[in-house]
Amino acid sequence: MFRSLNLLLGFLVIGISVSAQLNAVSRARVQTTTATLQGYVRNRTAVATPQDYEFSETATGPFRPIGRGNLLRVELEDSTVLEQHVVRMAILPVPASQRQKSDYKPEVYVEGPVLLELLVEGTPALYGYTDSFQVAHFFYRSDSGLLEPIVYEPYEDVNDRGQFGYRNDLERLGIQAGCGDGERSGVRYVAYETHDMIRFFEQLNACGGRTARVVGRLNRRRHVVRAGLLAAGMRSSYYQTFPGGGADHVHSSGIIVGGWADFFPRRQNSNLMLGIAASMNVAGGNNGDGSKVLRIPFASVSYKEFSFDLVARRLFGASRARFFAEGGLAFSIVTGGVAHFIVESPTPNAPWEESSYGMGGTRTEAVLGGGVYFSLGSLHLRYHQPLVGAYSFQSRSVSLTARLALIR
Numbered sequence: 001m002f003r004s005l006n007l008l009l010g011f012l013v014i015g016i017s018v019s020a021q022l023n024a025v026s027r028a029r030v031q032t033t034t035a036t037l038q039g040y041v042r043n044r045t046a047v048a049t050p051q052d053y054e055f056s057e058t059a060t061g062p063f064r065p066i067g068r069g070n071l072l073r074v075e076l077e078d079s080t081v082l083e084q085h086v087v088r089m090a091i092l093p094v095p096a097s098q099r100q101k102s103d104y105k106p107e108v109y110v111e112g113p114v115l116l117e118l119l120v121e122g123t124p125a126l127y128g129y130t131d132s133f134q135v136a137h138f139f140y141r142s143d144s145g146l147l148e149p150i151v152y153e154p155y156e157d158v159n160d161r162g163q164f165g166y167r168n169d170l171e172r173l174g175i176q177a178g179c180g181d182g183e184r185s186g187v188r189y190v191a192y193e194t195h196d197m198i199r200f201f202e203q204l205n206a207c208g209g210r211t212a213r214v215v216g217r218l219n220r221r222r223h224v225v226r227a228g229l230l231a232a233g234m235r236s237s238y239y240q241t242f243p244g245g246g247a248d249h250v251h252s253s254g255i256i257v258g259g260w261a262d263f264f265p266r267r268q269n270s271n272l273m274l275g276i277a278a279s280m281n282v283a284g285g286n287n288g289d290g291s292k293v294l295r296i297p298f299a300s301v302s303y304k305e306f307s308f309d310l311v312a313r314r315l316f317g318a319s320r321a322r323f324f325a326e327g328g329l330a331f332s333i334v335t336g337g338v339a340h341f342i343v344e345s346p347t348p349n350a351p352w353e354e355s356s357y358g359m360g361g362t363r364t365e366a367v368l369g370g371g372v373y374f375s376l377g378s379l380h381l382r383y384h385q386p387l388v389g390a391y392s393f394q395s396r397s398v399s400l401t402a403r404l405a406l407i408r
Contacts, residue, residue, distance in 0.1 A: 025059050027077040032070045041074070048132045050074075050082070051115050071115060078217040081118040085127070085147050087111070089137045096135055101155045119198055119219055122205040122212035124173060128194060134271065138197055140173070152192045166192055170200060179207035194219065225263055228377065228405040230277060232256035234384075236285070238395035250299055254283025260403055262313070275311045275326070280304065303337025303359050315373055322373045330365040330384065363389035377404045 028041040030053070041053040042063060053074065054063035074082040088111040090104055116139060120126035127139040127147065138150040152166040170187045186203075190196045198214055205212035214220045234254040258279025284302035311328030337359030369382030380401040 027059075028053075028055075029075040030055060030066065030071065031073040032066060033072060034070070041076070048134070049115060049117055049129045068115060069113065074115070080216040080218070082115045083118055083127070084113050085116050085139070086113050087116070087129070087137075087139060087147065087149065089129070089131075089149065090153055091131045091133065091135070093133055095133075096154045099153075099155045101157070103155065104153055118215045119194065120201040120205075120212050121215050122201065122210055123208065124177075124201060124204060126197060126201040128197070136193060138192070140201070142173075142176070150192075150197075164188075173204055174207070177204040177207040179204065225261060225407065226405050227259065227261040227407040228403055230256070230258050230260050230279065230401055230403040232279070232380075232399050232401035234281060234283065234397055234399040236283065236384075236395070236397035238386075250285055250287045250301060252283045252285030252301060254281045256281045256307075256399065256401070258307075261407075271315050273313050273315070275313055275328075276309065278306070278308050280306055281332075298342040300340045301337065301359065303334055305332045305334045305337075307332040309367060311367060313373075323370065324373050324378075325370045326380070326382075327366075327368050330367050332363045332365065332389075334360050334362070336360075361389060371401075375405075376408070377402065379403075 025040050025042045028039065030037040030039070030041065037055060037057075039055055039057040040059045040063075041055050051068040051071075053066050053071070055066050056063040068084075071082075072084050074080075088109060090108050091110050092099065092103055092108050094103055114129060116127040116129050118125065119128050124140045124142040127141070129137045129139070131137065137152070139147050140150060141147050150166050150169050154163050157163065167187045167190065170190060174187065187200075190200050198219060202212045202214065232255070234256055236252045236254070237249055256279045258277055260275060260277035262273050262275045264273050282304050284300070286300035287298065307330055309328060309330035311326045313324050313326040315322045315324045317323060338356055339359050340356045343355075363386050365384045365386045367382055367384055369380055371378055371380040380399075380403070382399045382401065384397040384399065386395045
């Protein structure tokens with residue numbers, strides 16, 4: 001069973017890798033310093049806002065690089081728009097929550113032409129940029145046509161000036177837009193992140209009697225969803241009680257198939273997400289040692305169970321393949337199964353006694369694991385520890401799961 005399972009997982013992993021390469025291509029309209037091009041671009045799946053692309057007139061290539069200095073505007077097929085602007089911002093390799101005021105030295109400021117993502121088209125318009133350390137930066141353009149930064153330089157400060165100083169800029173924009181006291185008082189609840197900033201700039205345009213347009217398919221969503229299919233292999237071990245007394249370890253192997261969905265709270269490639277999955281596990285095993293010699297007492301099991309799991313996942317890094325850690329709960333229902341036993345007869349010199357029992361029940365498990373998250377799927381190595389229910393006594397299992405994203 002495990003040989004077949006390994007082949008299945010191997011083919012699925014190869015499929016994910018190949019699909020990721022093919023689907024990294026997007027139809028695009030590219031404006032450079034010398035021409036406007038219609039075709040396809042790739043290399044746009046990194047966490048940071050893309051600054052260069054490879055371009056081809058056809059989806060199959062060949063692709064040629066277009067450097068950031070030559071890119072003026074990029075329009076992708078999902079309606080994402082990037083424009084080149086000259087900006088100045090602080091880029092630090094220090095998490096925003098751990099910065100000190102002294103970290104903002106002159107050498108950490110970068111100034112020059114940068115591709116910014118247009119988030120809200122209106123007056124004022126909102127632009128965003130995510131640097132290589134996954135820190136967001138926002139800019140706006142008002143009636144004057146000049147691009148201005150919404151400065152957010154967080155640091156530890158007893159008066160919270162370093163954490164929430166950007167809200168002064170937002171309140172000033174609210175006054176300029178003609179928003180009333182009620183709307184401006186809501187500034188205190190605006191976080192420096194894409195979802196909140198988009199909603200705030202929509203409100204600014206509404207205060208001025210203008211209609212704002214949120215640009216980009218992902219930006220128009222309040223939540224981003226990915227979903228697809230999964231295949232997995234599981235190895236389990238638990239204590240089985242024999243008729244007449246005694247217990248022994250039973251080792252079982254199973255093949256799992258099902259579906260999954262991940263929910264990003266604000267944007268694609270965010271660090272945190274919630275995941276759900278529903279699957280069917282077909283498993284079987286015994287307490288033997290792998291040899292053909294019958295071990296007495298002997299127990300063999302075969303069963304099917306339906307499982308539903310809910311996990312929280314934390315992603316790390318800024319590359320296309322991102323490592324992650326996850327934890328959550330799984331709920332399982334045994335929908336059918338049989339346990340077969342062979343035990344010694346209590347009568348001297350009598351033959352062995354055989355018996356079979358139906359299997360059933362429910363189980364709640366804690367799930368801990370990690371793996372690698374790709375643009376078109378993921379690999380998961382998980383440890384399952386039953387907490388409540390059937391087969392929870394000294395039970396444990398390990399699973400390896402490959403997932404393919406069909407909706408993304």
